[in-house]
Amino acid sequence: MTYEVNFDGIVGPTHNYSGLSFGNVASISHKESVSNPKEAALQGLKKMKFLADLGIKQAVLPPHERPHIPTLQALGYSGTDAEIINQASTNNLELYLACCSAAAMWTANAGIVTPSSDAIDRKVHFTPANLCSKFHRSIETETTSKILQTIFNDPNYFTHHMPISSGSYFSDEGAANHTRFCKEDQGKGVHLFVYGRKGFGSLQTPKKFPARQTLEAFQAIAMRHQIPGDQVIFAQQNPDAIDGGVFHNDVISVGNRNLFFYHELAFVDTEAVIEQIKERVKGVCQTEMHFIKVGVEDISLENAVSSYLFNSQIVTSPNERTLLFAPTECREIPSVKDFLEKMIPVHGIQEIHYLPLHESMRNGGGPACLRFRVVLSEAELAATNPHVFMDDVLYEKLTRWVEKHYRYKLAPKDLADPQLLLETRAALDELTRILHLGNVYSFQV
Numbered sequence: 001m002t003y004e005v006n007f008d009g010i011v012g013p014t015h016n017y018s019g020l021s022f023g024n025v026a027s028i029s030h031k032e033s034v035s036n037p038k039e040a041a042l043q044g045l046k047k048m049k050f051l052a053d054l055g056i057k058q059a060v061l062p063p064h065e066r067p068h069i070p071t072l073q074a075l076g077y078s079g080t081d082a083e084i085i086n087q088a089s090t091n092n093l094e095l096y097l098a099c100c101s102a103a104a105m106w107t108a109n110a111g112i113v114t115p116s117s118d119a120i121d122r123k124v125h126f127t128p129a130n131l132c133s134k135f136h137r138s139i140e141t142e143t144t145s146k147i148l149q150t151i152f153n154d155p156n157y158f159t160h161h162m163p164i165s166s167g168s169y170f171s172d173e174g175a176a177n178h179t180r181f182c183k184e185d186q187g188k189g190v191h192l193f194v195y196g197r198k199g200f201g202s203l204q205t206p207k208k209f210p211a212r213q214t215l216e217a218f219q220a221i222a223m224r225h226q227i228p229g230d231q232v233i234f235a236q237q238n239p240d241a242i243d244g245g246v247f248h249n250d251v252i253s254v255g256n257r258n259l260f261f262y263h264e265l266a267f268v269d270t271e272a273v274i275e276q277i278k279e280r281v282k283g284v285c286q287t288e289m290h291f292i293k294v295g296v297e298d299i300s301l302e303n304a305v306s307s308y309l310f311n312s313q314i315v316t317s318p319n320e321r322t323l324l325f326a327p328t329e330c331r332e333i334p335s336v337k338d339f340l341e342k343m344i345p346v347h348g349i350q351e352i353h354y355l356p357l358h359e360s361m362r363n364g365g366g367p368a369c370l371r372f373r374v375v376l377s378e379a380e381l382a383a384t385n386p387h388v389f390m391d392d393v394l395y396e397k398l399t400r401w402v403e404k405h406y407r408y409k410l411a412p413k414d415l416a417d418p419q420l421l422l423e424t425r426a427a428l429d430e431l432t433r434i435l436h437l438g439n440v441y442s443f444q445v
Contacts, residue, residue, distance in 0.1 A: 014410070192277065196237045
């Protein structure tokens with residue numbers, strides 16, 4: 001048996017709306033709003049528990065330490081932690097807010113993982129994303145690497161790579177721009193890598209918002225992960241879609257096994273991309289693809305982005321039913337709601353569940369943003385840290401932990417409170433013991 005495991009990020013204690021992500025419409029529009037970190041974390045845990053109760057393999061990834069004092073120290077700030085917080089928040093507020101970001105909760109950006117069935121050396125390969133297009137996310141890489149190496153720590157099964165060298169030429173946003181197609185999880189897969197621009201050379205690019213992912217980063221990852229060339233497809237994201245708020249490809253398309261749900265404006269020459277996927281999957285995986293196309297006459301690009309329809313999560317249940325988990329916002333836009341209601345009888349989606357993730361959605365992340373998919377065989381699963389897997393016991397522990405440590409309200413100005421750092425460190429220190437992670441944070445060394 002082989003399983004696709006969803007590793008969801010736990011929302012961190014500094015979950016806030018600082019509007020750091022230019023190009024993410026929801027993030028920008030809710031800038032300076034008051035957040036509710038406790039509610040955000042509980043919403044995420046309920047989502048994980050709901051999937052786990054359906055028999056889907058579900059695990060957790062911990063938040064990162066924020067505010068991130070080591071980053072501020074590396075940039076010249078000195079003194080006690082409280083003094084550093086005061087200096088940075090007073091002298092360079094934008095920098096300080098970036099060092100308080102809880103964006104690591106969206107683990108679709110954690111990196112790229114290749115199952116052992118697709119790698120020539122038959123090991124599971126991990127490359128953490130460098131996320132260098134956004135400063136507040138680029139500082140996640142070191143901690144993400146430590147966490148992944150701690151959870152998947154058996155070198156007989158897992159290979160961990162360093163992030164691709166950072167810089168604009170090799171900007172990498174992780175699995176939010178990656179989809180794997182297959183007949184069954186344990187078989188061969190075809191990897192769709194979606195890029196927004198080339199580091200070397202020129203392409204049509206967006207006019208309003210930046211294209212974050214480069215082709216060169218994905219080419220390097222495919223080679224280092226030892227994926228055969230016939231199992232790789234590179235496709236360019238539509239620049240007009242990026243300008244419409246599609247900062248990652250998982251805001252405009254989502255796949256599961258041999259099912260692909262996409263908007264017609266997802267790619268440059270979408271029909272050619274779809275034909276390539278169809279032919280490659282048939283040849284490599286010995287199965288036919290099933291496509292669900294959404295046209296602009298069905299759902300406008302604006303409504304696709306505002307509802308986060310394509311950031312829904314599609315999974316196969318243990319009884320082989322195809323389930324779609326959509327944000328509740330999809331029920332609030334008539335065209336989106338109508339399309340979803342038609343999907344059940346026509347398009348092979350057996351069940352649709354609506355998940356309340358308002359706190360995450362207001363910052364620009366839906367169900368699929370919160371999860372990092374890892375395909376594992378039974379032996380690889382047995383070699384993975386068992387304490388991160390969601391069940392009744394862990395859910396109760398994590399719920400009590402959130403209730404104990406998280407604040408109900410947090411405005412951007414509250415991030416300058418030195419007490420918040422102490423609260424966050426106390427919470428994370430306890431969490432590493434709950435999850436048996438050891439010392440993965442800088443303050444624990």
